[in-house]
Amino acid sequence: MENKKLAIVGVTGLVGGVVLEILASEKIVPHINTNNLLFVASDKSVGKVIPFMGKDVRVMSVEEAISKKPDYVIMSAGATLSKEVAPKFVESGAIVIDNSSAWRTLPEIPLIVPSIPNPSLDESMTSGIIANPNCVAIMIAIAIAPFVDLGADMILVSAMQSVSGAGYKGTKALEEELKNNDGAKASISTFVSNIAGNIIPATSMSATVPKYNDEEAKMMFEVPKILGKSIKISAQSNRVPVPRGHSAMMRVFFKEEQSEEKLIDILKNAPQIKYSEEPLGPYDTIGKDYVIVRSFRQDVNNPKCFEFFIASDNLRVGAAYNAVAILGKLLGVYNEKNYS
Incomplete structure (x- = not known):
């Protein structure tokens, strides 16, 4: 260099x-x-x-x-x-x-x-x-990549995006609303509603994918392109009053039944993933360059489905x-x- x-x-x-x-x-x-x-x-x-x-x-x-x-x-x-x-x-x-x-x-x-x-x-x-x-698409792709060759063919995502994903204005909006504590939307805010003490749609509605917001549409398009695989994704995305660090609840469906123990072992050895059994969240990712994966389990109603939580520093990993x-x-x- x-x-x-x-x-x-x-x-x-x-x-x-x-x-x-x-x-x-x-x-x-x-x-x-x-x-x-x-x-x-x-x-x-x-x-x-x-x-x-x-x-x-x-x-x-x-x-x-x-x-x-x-x-x-x-x-x-x-x-x-x-x-x-x-x-x-x-x-x-x-x-x-x-x-x-x-x-x-x-x-x-x-x-x-x-x-x-x-x-x-x-x-x-x-x-x-x-x-x-996209910041969420990156962490989803990192978490899913170890499974694509095992027959993972559908993902359901419920993402929780921090205010720093909207830049300085997002961060300042949360600070202003917490300071004023009156339930009003911050003067600097670009969010669809007030964010302090609230959970709101991450962005406005997508112009290309009906009934989905822009962040959801990005995930649905970008993750398959990153992976180079045809994989079905349905996403929900909300903005949460967290300063930094995005997270998501994931459900991954496989074509065939899989061993929970085997999948966890794969995650433990996958690049840019920190598998944990501790109650870690977005705060624990700040300054880190990996995706946390925790609460990994087989769906009690579907042996071909596994659900887990992921989080990453949106300003670094994302x-x-x-x-x-x-x-x-x-x-x-x-x-x-x-x-x-």
Whole structure:
């Protein structure tokens, strides 16, 4: 990485900040050269100085970053900006790893979780766009991947998404509502209703999948694409008043009966999974780069169905870690066992 130029677009945002944390550890991508880092943000942040690995790095505009022709770009700045500027970075010769929803549904764009084998990620790529999947889709795919070759063919998901999944505004909305304690929706909120002391639909309704919200539609489309398998998924997703860390209740249906003991043993040895019999939840995932799996059991009414709970840090597993891991994969230095 010493001789490669890396731009981080959206560096002042929630995910951008976590990208910096992971890069600074040099655990996934070693030998970071701070002289080859481009910190990029909106006009209001241009000129700001961010301390990083012993150096003060100045924040620049997108236009300036494009002119410097980076080799790689990690973009966490929303779908609208990505659609506008990602092709410009590609035209300048970069590989863009994009955290938004802008490119995920396009068949020609790889949708990657590095700990899950996927032939569409070609390490010889010299330019193009790679999509980082939806935060919940990533943790579902990681938890399900060990079972797809055993005949798992349907998944029912009930997801509980933290407010940080909606960025700074989501986090600030919960803080404001807890402070005011009057049941009113926060002035800064982009949620469909008040969130403090409440459970609400994760997002507005999908324009492509009738009767499902946007987050549910993303899970239903993206998980099969990540796995490279045709697997049926039905999802429910709600926003919960948890600051950080997504979770979900899962039910997986197999074509044939399976041994609970065998499936648990598989989970214990699967990459990027921490199997536990402790009462762990979203809080326990903060700062971690794995998916917790607990409460694994065979459905009492259906021997071909197994149910369990999963949780992960949505800012790391669901965004920043996965993006940096994709970079590591492209550089040939990614190790699926090397996570916090």
